[in-house]
Amino acid sequence: MKKFEEKTINTTSIYEGKVVDLRVDEVSLPNGRTAKRELIKHPGAVAVIPITKDNKIVLVEQFRKPLEKSLVEIPAGKVEIGEAPEVTARRELEEETGYTTNELSFVTSFYTSPGFADELMHIYITDELEKMDTPPASDEDEFVEVLELTLDEAKELVEQERIHDAKTNYAILYLHALGR
Template identity: 50%
Template sequence: MTMEEKTMKTERVYEGKIINLRVDTVELPDKKYSKREIVEHSGAVGIIALTDSGNIVLVKQFRKPVEDSLLEIPAGKIEKDEEADACALRELEEETGYRTSNMQKLISFYTTPGFSNEVIHLYLALDLDKGIATPDEDEYIEVVELSIQDALEMIELGEIKDAKTIIGILTANQRFLKKANS
């Protein structure tokens, strides 16, 4: 049995700066119909930036949807006609002031495929050069550096709650840091 849903009709509900919302009427595999509310997003990047001393560079900022200040990896939305690699370099510098010529892509993943098409591309940035952060005019960001061990403990304690940050720290730890320490 095929698991695909055939789109029969699309209704555009909202078009915004960050997201669009559409409602699709779909035909299910059993020939019944249903509606799917879909958030369209252009994609984003997240950067696991490691200093020469082995600390991870995070940003702390207030997130209105969850009414809390969160510790996160530097990240941002991919702009129209922008490549993910270029976006990662831009966001790292804008949010933290750090620049690098040593950035490698780690993984890409869907954030919430039950209702959104957003993909986040995670990068590892090494050999950082410190500059001056230039966040967007509506961003109030505090740069925080933590040891990987402290970051891992904060994940376990529920103090780091952002999914892309948790995935990034765990991926970097698994792929690179454990190998470097063995």
């Protein structure tokens, strides 16, 4: 038995969507009592820290409906079923920024919100960017503006809370630690 394991007694599917599925599990707790857990099932996501030849970070600004505001973020997206994270990383980089690369280095993976979701985010970095002549079309419901910022400019956006998501904050800290 795993330490503090909660055994599932019953699962009720609430919603199956394009991005997430929601279910409620009734669980048996280590003390013998029961509880309900609201769970989001997610296929996983990938983000890329793209660095230009002149050492600028390529970021995208987009509106985030749950927050009712725009955020500046590193390019990212959902892993499609059966797709390798490296493939997702390159696809999202191309669709969102118009850049491509043949060099992606894995940085880390982390769970975004383990209290209620199983989304695993994979982070890659590249400083071997090539501007595409004809980038692929973005998703029809996605509207982004591409920004190229120095690390100091990105840190200013963190202070202004225009960069305010975990993956991009992680990227800024990572680049700072590397001394980029």
